[in-house]
Amino acid sequence: MNKPLTPAPQRAEPALTAHRPTREEAEAAVRTLLLWAGDDPAREGLVDTPARVARAYEEFFSGYREDPVELLARxxxxxxxxxxxxxxxxxxxxxxxxxxxxxxxxxxxxxxxxxxxxxxxxxxxxxxxxxxxxxxxxxxxxxxxxxxxxxxxxxxxxxxxxxxxxxxxxxxxxxxxxxxxxxxxxxxxxxxxxxxxxxxxxxxxxxxxxxxx
Structure with a gap:
């Protein structure tokens, strides 16, 4: 029989205290890093890189949107x-x-x-x-x-x-x-x-x- 468990008290994850930037702000930050690295974010090969990096980060760090307790609760x-x-x-x-x-x-x-x-x-x-x-x-x-x-x-x-x-x-x-x-x-x-x-x-x-x- 498939039943939900009553989870034991969990260790609290650190609270996110800083304001979460918008996607536009994240992409601007990537442009700044490209400039700092010594390249031109406006050139053809890099013009779409900030958007690609933002999408990649959503995948790389998708774990922040997952609740491990919920995954195990059934x-x-x-x-x-x-x-x-x-x-x-x-x-x-x-x-x-x-x-x-x-x-x-x-x-x-x-x-x-x-x-x-x-x-x-x-x-x-x-x-x-x-x-x-x-x-x-x-x-x-x-x-x-x-x-x-x-x-x-x-x-x-x-x-x-x-x-x-x-x-x-x-x-x-x-x-x-x-x-x-x-x-x-x-x-x-x-x-x-x-x-x-x-x-x-x-x-x-x-x-x-x-x-x-």
Missing amino acids: SFEETEGYDEMVVLRDIRLESHCEHHMVPIIGRAHVAYLPAGRVVGISKLARVVEAYARRLQIQEKLTSQIANSINDVLQPRGVAVLIEASHQCMTTRGVHKPGVSMITSRMLGAFREDAGLRREFLSLTRGGTPAPEA
């Missing part, structure tokens, strides 16, 4: 008593570094141990996307995904692992291509049970867990 209790690990791995992740506003590209692996209810698997991917499509640091992104699943579904445990490449490191600064960053957040049974953590890590690496000795 779950299913007809599970025939299923209480083993649910794992969704290799979720494509596209975010932007909040320090330099350049891409973070990687993948997320999400798992939880149901406590009587499960959620549609597409909702897990959409929660990842809702938080990823904001200005982020990877550590915060990892915690936000895990905390939301834990607070709303109230499972026995949650595990989130993110592997990503940061263009603020690969295309500028130290210029170190091929470097990836790994972060994880383990809650409930995944934090308490080392064997469970090993099973999750084995599954996300594409293997099957070895039997316990």
Whole structure:
């Protein structure tokens, strides 16, 4: 039976205190950046760039218009008593570094141990996307995904692992291509049970867990 959950109290997101500019103001800001970079926003190749950038930003940062709690609030209790690990791995992740506003590209692996209810698997991917499509640091992104699943579904445990490449490191600064960053957040049974953590890590690496000795 498909029933809405009563979500647990959520951590408040930072309030937007500044006035949100109009599209025209956003496009004017892009023209200013083009001038500052040393080019002419009036030339043929750039004349439509401000509008294109504004549209791209709507897509890049669409997560600010998504409510992860709402995405998770509808779950299913007809599970025939299923209480083993649910794992969704290799979720494509596209975010932007909040320090330099350049891409973070990687993948997320999400798992939880149901406590009587499960959620549609597409909702897990959409929660990842809702938080990823904001200005982020990877550590915060990892915690936000895990905390939301834990607070709303109230499972026995949650595990989130993110592997990503940061263009603020690969295309500028130290210029170190091929470097990836790994972060994880383990809650409930995944934090308490080392064997469970090993099973999750084995599954996300594409293997099957070895039997316990």
